[in-house]
Each structure stands twice: as C-alpha cells, then as structure tokens.
Amino acid sequence: MFRRGVRVVSLLLVVLVGLSGCAGAGALGGGDRVLVVGIVANPQMKDAIALSRGFERDNPGIRLKFVQLPENQARAKITASTATEGGEFDVVMISNFEAPQWAANGWLENLRPFMDASPGYDAGDFIPSIRDSLSYRGSMYAVPFYGESSFLAYRKDLFAKAGVTMPERPTWRQVAELAARLDDPAAGVAGICLRGKPGWGESLAVFDTVVNTFGGRWFDRDWNARLTSPEFRAAARFYVDLVRAHGEVGASSAGFSECGTRYAQGQAAMWYDSTVMTSTNEKPSDSAVVGKSGYVPAPVESTPASGWLYTWALAMPRVAPDKQAAWRFMRWMTDKEYVRTVGRSLGWSQVPPGSRVSTYRIPEYQAAAGGYARATLEGIDSANQRATMTGPVPYPGIQFVGIPEFQDLGTRVSQQLSAAIAGQISVDEALERSQEYAQTVGKSYQETR
Amino acid sequence: MSAQTIARARGRGGRGLVTGVTWLVAVLFVFPLLWMVITAFKQEADAYTDPPRVIFSPTLTQLAGVLERGFVPYLANSAFTTVVSTVFVLLLAVPAAYALSIAAVPGTPNVLGFFLSTKMLPVVAAIIPLYVISQNLALLDNVWILVILYTAMNLPLAVWMMRSFFLEMPREVIEAARVDGAGLAVMLYRVILPVVAPGIAATALICVIFSWTEFFYSVNLTAAQAGTVPVFLVGFITSEGLYWAQLSAAALLASLPVMIVGWIAQNHLVRGLSMGAVK
Numbered sequence: 096m097f098r099r100g101v102r103v104v105s106l107l108l109v110v111l112v113g114l115s116g117c118a119g120a121g122a123l124g125g126g127d128r129v130l131v132v133g134i135v136a137n138p139q140m141k142d143a144i145a146l147s148r149g150f151e152r153d154n155p156g157i158r159l160k161f162v163q164l165p166e167n168q169a170r171a172k173i174t175a176s177t178a179t180e181g182g183e184f185d186v187v188m189i190s191n192f193e194a195p196q197w198a199a200n201g202w203l204e205n206l207r208p209f210m211d212a213s214p215g216y217d218a219g220d221f222i223p224s225i226r227d228s229l230s231y232r233g234s235m236y237a238v239p240f241y242g243e244s245s246f247l248a249y250r251k252d253l254f255a256k257a258g259v260t261m262p263e264r265p266t267w268r269q270v271a272e273l274a275a276r277l278d279d280p281a282a283g284v285a286g287i288c289l290r291g292k293p294g295w296g297e298s299l300a301v302f303d304t305v306v307n308t309f310g311g312r313w314f315d316r317d318w319n320a321r322l323t324s325p326e327f328r329a330a331a332r333f334y335v336d337l338v339r340a341h342g343e344v345g346a347s348s349a350g351f352s353e354c355g356t357r358y359a360q361g362q363a364a365m366w367y368d369s370t371v372m373t374s375t376n377e378k379p380s381d382s383a384v385v386g387k388s389g390y391v392p393a394p395v396e397s398t399p400a401s402g403w404l405y406t407w408a409l410a411m412p413r414v415a416p417d418k419q420a421a422w423r424f425m426r427w428m429t430d431k432e433y434v435r436t437v438g439r440s441l442g443w444s445q446v447p448p449g450s451r452v453s454t455y456r457i458p459e460y461q462a463a464a465g466g467y468a469r470a471t472l473e474g475i476d477s478a479n480q481r482a483t484m485t486g487p488v489p490y491p492g493i494q495f496v497g498i499p500e501f502q503d504l505g506t507r508v509s510q511q512l513s514a515a516i517a518g519q520i521s522v523d524e525a526l527e528r529s530q531e532y533a534q535t536v537g538k539s540y541q542e543t544r
Numbered sequence: 545m546s547a548q549t550i551a552r553a554r555g556r557g558g559r560g561l562v563t564g565v566t567w568l569v570a571v572l573f574v575f576p577l578l579w580m581v582i583t584a585f586k587q588e589a590d591a592y593t594d595p596p597r598v599i600f601s602p603t604l605t606q607l608a609g610v611l612e613r614g615f616v617p618y619l620a621n622s623a624f625t626t627v628v629s630t631v632f633v634l635l636l637a638v639p640a641a642y643a644l645s646i647a648a649v650p651g652t653p654n655v656l657g658f659f660l661s662t663k664m665l666p667v668v669a670a671i672i673p674l675y676v677i678s679q680n681l682a683l684l685d686n687v688w689i690l691v692i693l694y695t696a697m698n699l700p701l702a703v704w705m706m707r708s709f710f711l712e713m714p715r716e717v718i719e720a721a722r723v724d725g726a727g728l729a730v731m732l733y734r735v736i737l738p739v740v741a742p743g744i745a746a747t748a749l750i751c752v753i754f755s756w757t758e759f760f761y762s763v764n765l766t767a768a769q770a771g772t773v774p775v776f777l778v779g780f781i782t783s784e785g786l787y788w789a790q791l792s793a794a795a796l797l798a799s800l801p802v803m804i805v806g807w808i809a810q811n812h813l814v815r816g817l818s819m820g821a822v823k
Contacts, residue, residue, distance in 0.1 A: 131768040136782045160768040163779040168763055175675055175764065183685050183767035352786070356592075380589050 127158040128420050133173050133184040135407060136163040138374060139241055139447045140188075142437060143428055149436070150427045157420050166296065177202045180414045185421045189237055189410050191228035192495055197410070198231035204411040207234040209422045216426055220451045222472070224479050225406050228491075237408035238429040241371075242449030244402035244474030245304055245494075246467075248358065248372060248388045249365045253277055253284070267305065267333065267394045270365065274341040277364035286341030288363040289334070291516040292350035295505025298512055300403060300494040301368060304393055306330040308401035310485040313496045313533060318489060318540040320533035322508070323526050326485075331522050335515045347517035359384060367394065369405070370449065370471040377444065377466070390470040392477070397485060403494035404478035406450065434460075449475050489540070500536045507532050577799075583792035591789035606793035615797060618776035623801070625687055625772060626755040629694035633702045633751050634744060636695070641706030642732065646718060656707070659700040667760050678765055685767040693761050698751040705750065709743030710736070749809050756802050773798045 134140050140163065147159050162184070164172060173187045177197065189197065197203050210218045218226070218235065225242040229235050247270065249261050259276055262269055274286030290298045306312070311327035314320060321327055338346045343357055351368055355375040358366040359382035366372065379385050393402035409425045411418060427433060434454050437446050443463035446454060448471055454460055455472050464471075483493050491497035495505065511525035583591050585602040644652050674693070675684075683689040713736065721735040737744070759774040766775065777798055780791040 129768070133767065136779050138782065162767050162771070164763065164775075165778055165781040168778060172764060172767075175672075176767070179676065179679060181675070181679055181684055381592075 127156055128417055129158045129160055130185040130417075130420055130424055131160045131162060131183060132186045132188075132424070133162045133164075133169065133176070134188040135166050135169045137407075139407075139445075142441055142445055142447075143240075146433075146436060146440060150424060154423060154427075157423065159424065177412045180412070182412070182414050182416070184412060185415045185417065186425055187410055187412060188240070188407055190408065191225075191237075191404065191406050192492065192497060192501075194229045194237040194408060194410060195231045195491060196497065196499060198234075198236035202413055203236045204413055204415065204418060205234045206236060206238060206411065206422075206425075209418075209426075210235070210238075213422075213426055216430060217451075217453070220431065220453050222450065222452055222475050224404055224475055224477075225450060227479070228404055228406060229408050237410035238425055239406045239408045239450040240429055241447035242404070242406040242475050243370045244404060244449070244471065244478045245301070245368060245393045246370055246402060246470050246474050247365060247367045247391050247394055248376060249273075249391070250361075250363075250384065250387055251389045252387050253364045254389075261389060261391055264392055265394045267308070267396050270367075270394045271333070271337050271341075274337060274365060278341040279364075283362055285343040285357070285363045287337065287365040287367065288343045288349065288354035288357050289338050289346065289367060290350050290354060291338055291342070291346040291513055292348050292353070293506065293510045293513045294350070295495060295502055295509060297350045297509060298516075299505050299509045300405075302330075302334055302509075302512060303494045304401045304403050304483070305334050305396075307483045307485075307493065308394075308396040308398045309333065310397050312484060312486055312488050314489060314537050314540075316487050316489055318537040320530050320537045322530040322533050328522070328526060331512070331515070331526055335512070335522050338516050339518065342516075347513045369403075370467070370474055373464070373467045373471070374444075386466070388466070390467045392470065392474060398483055400474075400477040400482045402474040402478045402483070404475065405494070498536070498540075500539075504532055504536050580792045580795055580799075583789055584796040586789045586792075588787060588789045591792070606789045607797065609790060610794045610797055613776075613779075615776060615794070618771055618773050619797075619801075621687055621690075621766075621770055622756060622772040622774075625690040625694055626752050629691045629698065629755050630748050630751040632691070632695040633698045634748060636699055637702035637706050637747065638737075638744065639732075640703050641710050642736070644703065645707045645710035646713070646715075646736070656704070659703055662696075662700055671760070671764050674761075675764060684765060685769045687770045689765055690758075690762060690770060690772065693765075694751075694755040694758060697758070697761075698754055701754075702747050702751060705747045706740070706743060709740045709747075713739055745809050749806065752805055753802060
C-alpha cells in the first residue's frame with residue numbers, strides 16, 4: 096500500500112515537472128526580443144498574423160506573439176493593462192474611441208517622433224478623417240490598420256423585380272418607403288435589416304447615426320442630456336417603427352453578425368451597417384448574393400452626410416519596454432507596402448480598407464473592390480462631426496459619445512432601445528429612462544468643468 | 545386474452561415507454577456534444593447552413609488549423625494549472641475536512657459558513673484588486689497566479705464535499721484503529737483515506753472540471769504566456785461572426801482531456817457522489 100502510494104506520488108511529480116516545462120511560467124526564451132501584441136480577433140488580423148512571418152524574417156531578433164480576443168474582452172483587458180501600466184503588451188489595438196482619451200490620460204506614446212524619423216512612412220497618406228480621429232493636440236497616438244464608415248447595401252435584383260430604384264443619396268424616409276415595398280414575409284425577405292441587439296457598440300452604433308441626421312444629440316454644449324428632445328424622440332420613433340414594421344425577425348437580438356448572415360443568405364432586401372459588410376456580402380464561400388448588391392451612402396434626413404467613423408489602430412503603451420522594436424512592427428503593419436503584400440499574397444479583396452488614400456489608387460484593388468470601394472472611401476471621407484450633426488456637442492465621436500462613461504451609459508440606453516424594438520416598452524418610456532441615465536453622466540461633467 | 549396476459553403486455557408497454565423516453569432524454573443531452581464533434585470535421589461553408597447539413601465530406605482541416613494556431617501551449621498551461629491546483633486543493637481540503645468532521649474543532653459551523661461565504665462574492669467585484677496585486681507581485685501572465693486562484697476558488701467546495709464523505713465513514717472503523725494503537729498519520733493514510741478514496745476522486749474531478757473551464761481569471765490575468773484553453777477558444781469569436789467549424793474543432797480538442805479523465809474516473813465518481821446515499 097505504502098509503496099503504491101510512493102509510486103503514485105512519484106508519477107505525479109514527474110508529470111508536474113514535465114508540465115511546468117511546457118507551461119508559461121517564465122520568459123519565452125531563445126534570446127529574441129518578443130513583442131506581445133494585443134489584438135481584436137477579426138479576419139484582417141488573421142491575415143496580418145499569417146503574414147507576420149515575413150516581418151520576423153526581415154527583422155531578426157524580433158519575435159511576435161499575438162494575443163487575440165473578441166472585441167469586448169480585448170477592450171477590457173487592454174484598457175486594464177494600459178491604464179494600470181501592467182506592461183503585458185508592447186503594442187495594443189485600440190479604436191478612435193480610446194485613442195484621444197488615452198492620449199489625454201498620458202497612457203500612450205506620442206507616435207509623431209517615430210513617424211518623423213521613418214523616411215518613406217507616408218503619414219500624410221492616411222485618410223484625413225481617420226487621422227484626425229486618432230490624434231490628440233495635433234499628434235497621432237495610434238496608427239490606423241483599417242477604417243470604416245457606414246453605408247446602405249441593397250439587392251439590385253430584388254429592386255429590379257419590384258420595379259423600384261434606389262436614389263443615389265437616399266433619405267431615411269425614402270428608405271422606409273422602399274422597405275415597405277420590398278418587405279416580403281412570405282418569401283422570408285425582410286425589407287431592411289437594422290441592428291437591435293443591446294450594446295453601445297451594437298445597436299447604438301447604427302441608431303446614433305440616425306439620431307445625428309434627425310438633428311438629435313446626446314448632450315448639448317453645456318452637458319445637458321437631450322435624449323427626450325423632439326429630434327431625438329423623432330429619430331427613436333422612426334427607427335423602432337421601421338424595424339418593427341419591416342425589419343428582420345428577432346430584431347431586438349440582431350447585431351452585425353446576425354444581419355450579415357441574413358443578408359448574405361438573401362433574407363433581407365437592404366442592410367444599413369458598417370462598410371466592412373462587403374467582406375461578408377461579396378465572399379463567394381459565405382454569401383449567396385455575391386455581385387447582387389448596390390451600395391449607397393448612409394441615408395440622411397437633415398444633414399448632408401450621416402455615416403459613422405471607426406478605425407482599429409495600433410498604439411504603443413507608454414510603458415512599452417522596447418519602443419523602437421514596437422514601432423518597427425507598427426510601421427510594418429500600417430505601411431503602404433503592407434497593403435500591397437496582402438493584395439499579392441492573399442488577394443486584393445482582402446486588403447484592409449479605409450486607412451490609406453493610396454489603397455484606392457491601386458488598379459488591382461479598384462478592379463477587385465469596384466462595387467464598393469468608392470462608396471467606402473466617400474463614406475469615411477465625409478464622416479466628421481461637422482457634417483453629421485446639426486448642433487454643437489462637447490464630445491468627440493459620431494456613433495458613440497467619446498467619454499469613458501459611454502460604455503456603461505450607451506449599453507443601458509441600448510437596452511431600453513432593444514426593449515422598445517421588442518415591444519416590451521414604448522419609445523417614450525425608453526427615452527424617459529435613458530434621459531435619467533444620461534442626466535447623471537452629464538451632471539458629473541457639469542460639476543467638474 | 546386472459547387478464548394476466550393483458551397485464552404483462554401493459555407492463556411491457558410501460559417499460560418500452562420508459563426506455564423510449566430515457567433514450568430521447570439521453571439523445572437530447574448528448575446531441576450538442578455530438579453536433580460539436582460532427583461540425584469539427586466540416587468545412588466552414590458546410591458548418592453554417594440552413595437547414596443544417598448532415599451529409600458532407602469530412603475534413604481534418606479545422607483540427608489541423610487549430611493546432612497550427614498554437615493550441616499546445618494553451619493546453620499545457622491548462623493542464624499545469626488544473627493538475628497543480630487540484631493537488632493543492634486536496635492537500636489542504638482533506639486535513640481540513642477531517643478536522644471539521646471526525647475530529648470536529650470548536651466553531652465548526654462558523655468555519656464552514658466562512659468557507660461558503662467566500663463563494664458569494666462575484667468574481668468581477670474582485671478582479672481589479674486581484675489584477676493590481678498580481679501586478680505588484682510580478683505574477684501577471686504567470687501560471688502560478690492561476691494556480692493560487694484556482695486553489696482558492698475550489699477549496700471551499702472541496703472541504704464541504706470531503707467533509708460529507710468523512711461524515712459517512714463508520715466511526716467503528718476509526719475507533720478500532722485507535723484501539724489498535726494507530727496514530728493520526730497512520731490512521732489517516734491507512735484507514736481513512738482508502739475508505740474515502742472514491743470521495744477524493746469525485747472531489748478531484750469536480751476541481752479539475754472547474755479549473756479546466758475557468759475563463760474570467762485567465763482572460764484578465766494572462767496575456768502571451770499563461771493563457772489557458774478557454775482563452776484560446778474565445779479567440780475564435782470575431783467581430784465578423786463565429787467560425788463554427790474552427791470553433792467546434794477547438795472545442796473538441798479542449799474538451800477531450802476532461803472527457804478522458806471523466807471516463808477513467810466515472811466508476812469512482814458514481815461511487816463517490818452516491819456515498820452514503822443509501823443507508
């Protein structure tokens with residue numbers, strides 16, 4: 096019995112020692128400088144990881160280790176690490192929501208000196224609206240990997256069959272009329288797919304652009320909440336009515352993925368969402384509607400444009416230990432040459448869009464993305480707060496309010512919106528409650544001004 | 545037809561119905577797992593069809609893709625944290641449970657209540673202090689922080705489980721050992737542990753499952769070095785949607801070790817979990 100016990104314990108110890116050799120308790124070893132890059136998991140980043148072997152080959156002594164997480168987890172983790180100077184990451188992927196706020200907090204390295212010292216790295220080639228959204232006091236604190244706006248996709252074949260045409264620059268009222276004409280529940284085709292899933296980055300991204308163009312805003316210049324203003328109310332009523340009457344089934348739980356799937360399977364006549372939707376709509380392996388879509392700018396009401404602006408970009412935490420090595424990687428991944436590498440290696444339709452003007456001048460890219468390239472560029476180019484809002488606001492952001500509290504506030508408000516879409520509460524009730532949440536946040540800014 | 549024949553036929557019918565319902569429930573329970581296994585061998589295009597595709601050409605592409613994406617280090621981290629924390633839990637829980645049952649110490653109910661109360665704090669409420677403590681101890685992205693936390697996380701449950709097994713032990717056996725002159729160590733090792741071995745196996749398995757599937761601590765306190773399998777799995781969820789076939793392949797590989805351990809320990813587990821159930 097005793098001997099058996101000794102044997103079992105010995106075996107266990109051997110297993111533990113073996114495992115400890117494999118487990119990540121210490122350094123990665125090998126003498127190389129290991130750059131840890133925290134990223135959001137998405138197809139473009141998968142491509143970057145696949146191509147990063149080329150970077151390691153060209154930069155002996157630097158090895159890359161990617162930490163991929165879904166957006167919510169990545170955001171939480173990268174925020175915690177950067178804010179507390181945790182030091183786990185040499186390079187982090189953040190958006191234009193975080194970049195100006197984090198730069199103001201002193202959490203990020205100013206990238207201007209690095210760019211100035213990098214001949215051939217054409218920072219002037221970044222699309223101006225994207226560049227501005229990643230800047231703080233005139234300096235860029237993050238460099239864009241790709242950018243996006245929002246636009247409206249529509250099924251040209253269904254429109255032709257119904258004998259209707261899509262205006263070149265539609266208004267929301269026109270879109271609502273078209274949705275009513277094309278809504279065909281018997282055939283399983285919704286008039287339009289719009290997000291209704293709760294989340295500040297889910298339904299609110301789409302809804303906020305409608306609010307802006309209807310003349311609404313979250314706060315006025317003095318941080319008074321404006322969620323019950325006539326303009327905000329009109330936008331909310333319009334959105335909820337449109338989705339309930341001619342939107343997709345289960346709209347209160349539909350986000351980008353759900354709408355993407357429905358549209359790609361031919362179950363929606365229109366879809367208003369991010370310009371990156373083309374990677375789903377036009378991918379033969381995933382979509383049943385390849386080549387059948389037309390793309391027009393984000394619908395408007397009382398503004399000349401209403402598309403949003405979003406970008407995933409690379410930034411360097413202030414405590415990154417080897418800044419030169421980190422910059423070498425950031426430069427590689429956001430350079431003009433990277434775009435060409437993706438095009439040549441993986442295909443021109445997989446090029447990360449929306450960051451550099453020069454991408455849209457590449458003939459191969461124009462040929463591959465002819466159906467939507469111009470619409471994407473125009474959307475991003477015209478997306479700025481001066482064009483997409485009717486009144487002055489004290490915060491940055493189009494489809495979000497660029498303050499830290501918005502992650503919580505936006506999620507709470509989006510829950511009210513979803514409840515209204517599901518028919519559980521009225522639009523007025525949803526807005527009354529949302530106004531209370533927003534007032535609390537606005538008050539804190541009024542007190543600290 | 546005699547009354548006896550009718551009763552026999554009814555009895556057969558009743559048993560058949562029960563068997564049918566049992567099979568139905570069993571299939572319903574196993575179906576998600578079965579679907580995951582099937583999907584792991586599909587191409588992505590076959591995995592996401594409406595209606596679902598049952599006939600397809602099986603492929604190992606997804607499993608190979610998962611391994612290529614660096615699954616093994618995550619597996620090693622999970623195995624290390626799970627095994628070491630489970631060993632620590634048992635080393636601490638067995639004597640603690642003994643002290644709280646057979647050799648009951650003063651204030652046992654309070655101690656047990658305290659153990660249970662530690663499970664009542666939501667993990668999310670503790671994560672920021674834990675993050676800062678880990679950072680100050682230079683244990684961020686280190687498997688040992690997970691070992692410590694998993695040990696702490698499973699210890700209360702293990703103490704409670706082991707205590708219930710100890711309480712089921714016939715006191716006569718312990719008294720006989722005492723009369724024979726056995727000291728505490730000998731009694732524990734030679735008399736008590738063999739009797740409660742199935743209970744230890746059951747407790748260990750529960751600890752293994754909880755540690756293996758733990759996500760929140762791992763995702764927040766690790767990065768490039770110490771990430772565990774659940775963190776690896778979540779990397780397949782993208783902003784453009786789920787890659788079902790890849791995710792299923794990764795989930796299949798991730799769940800295999802626990803399934804194997806469960807399979808090996810199933811006899812002990814059943815015995816352990818039903819210890820004292822029938823007097």
